Amino acid sequence: MFQNLTPSEQAKLVLSLTDLTSLNDSDTYQSTAALCEKANSTYGQTAAVCVYKQFAGYAKEILQDSIPVATVINFPDGALDQARFNYELAYALEQQVDEIDYVFPWRKLQELTAQQAPEFTDIQTVKACPAYQELSTLLKPYLDPLTAATKAKRLPRIKVILESGSLTPFQIALASQICIDYQVDFIKTSTGKHGQGATLEAAKVIFNVIKANNAPTGFKASGGVSTVAQAMEYINLAASILGEQFIKPETFRFGASGIFNDIKALIDTGKSTTQVSTGY
Numbered sequence: 557m558f559q560n561l562t563p564s565e566q567a568k569l570v571l572s573l574t575d576l577t578s579l580n581d582s583d584t585y586q587s588t589a590a591l592c593e594k595a596n597s598t599y600g601q602t603a604a605v606c607v608y609k610q611f612a613g614y615a616k617e618i619l620q621d622s623i624p625v626a627t628v629i630n631f632p633d634g635a636l637d638q639a640r641f642n643y644e645l646a647y648a649l650e651q652q653v654d655e656i657d658y659v660f661p662w663r664k665l666q667e668l669t670a671q672q673a674p675e676f677t678d679i680q681t682v683k684a685c686p687a688y689q690e691l692s693t694l695l696k697p698y699l700d701p702l703t704a705a706t707k708a709k710r711l712p713r714i715k716v717i718l719e720s721g722s723l724t725p726f727q728i729a730l731a732s733q734i735c736i737d738y739q740v741d742f743i744k745t746s747t748g749k750h751g752q753g754a755t756l757e758a759a760k761v762i763f764n765v766i767k768a769n770n771a772p773t774g775f776k777a778s779g780g781v782s783t784v785a786q787a788m789e790y791i792n793l794a795a796s797i798l799g800e801q802f803i804k805p806e807t808f809r810f811g812a813s814g815i816f817n818d819i820k821a822l823i824d825t826g827k828s829t830t831q832v833s834t835g836y
């Protein structure tokens with residue numbers, strides 16, 4: 557089905573699945589307003605906007621519930637710091653954000669699995685790994701309050717960022733399993749701030765863990781996704797493993813800061829920015 561879409565239809569589909577993101581030290585109220593304008597334009601609406609928490613309240617004010625506002629916490633390092641977590645979560649909830657993208661303590665996962673390098677074959681091998689239980693217990697004070705906020709309807713959705721580019725397939729599977737156990741809404745690949753961003757290989761591991769659990773968990777590809785052609789590869793891979801019905805904003809997202817120009821070019825001209833001649 558997705559293979560038959562015209563370039564403009566592909567661009568519109570990708571736009572509808574994108575959390576249009578700006579997470580730069582140079583962000584301002586002005587740049588936040590510009591981001592919100594792009595997210596709700598004549599080209600269509602994005603799935604969400606994602607901004608640092610100090611701009612989230614302002615984005616909410618501009619968008620007035622027309623588009624969900626997401627913010628990041630424990631970002632980008634993925635610390636295990638309870639006081640910081642409590643503060644950042646409370647602050648984000650005060651801004652009445654719709655979605656929180658929380659960075660998984662991936663360095664702790666690396667540390668706990670440093671002596672083991674098993675291949676990811678199936679989910680039973682992941683569950684048999686001592687690090688799985690240990691990390692699951694360590695993360696309870698972080699993941700429980702997040703899911704409690706969704707259950708209390710203070711927060712519609714939680715995403716957990718794995719930083720998959722710094723993890724092996726086994727570690728990605730283990731972290732994904734913990735996310736599913738704690739009933740987070742989305743497993744997200746990357747912060748876009750550290751090393752390798754999203755890859756199809758990491759996405760495939762996450763899709764297979766979601767499938768093995770028959771879980772309602774969604775997926776977000778982020779970090780370096782800057783063209784519609786790239787995004788379509790994730791869409792086609794997800795559809796082939798989890799079915800076409802998975803491809804909707806409730807379960808499938810892109811986190812991208814630089815994809816809007818390509819979407820615009822495809823809708824306006826039918827040609828990607830990567831195909832547009834520079835005149836040389």
Ligand SMILES: O=C[C@H](O)COP(=O)(O)O
Pocket residue numbers: 577579606746747748749753778779780781811812813814
């Ligand atoms: O969550 C989203 C990422 O920070 C976006 O990464 P990007 O700037 O490489 O598109």
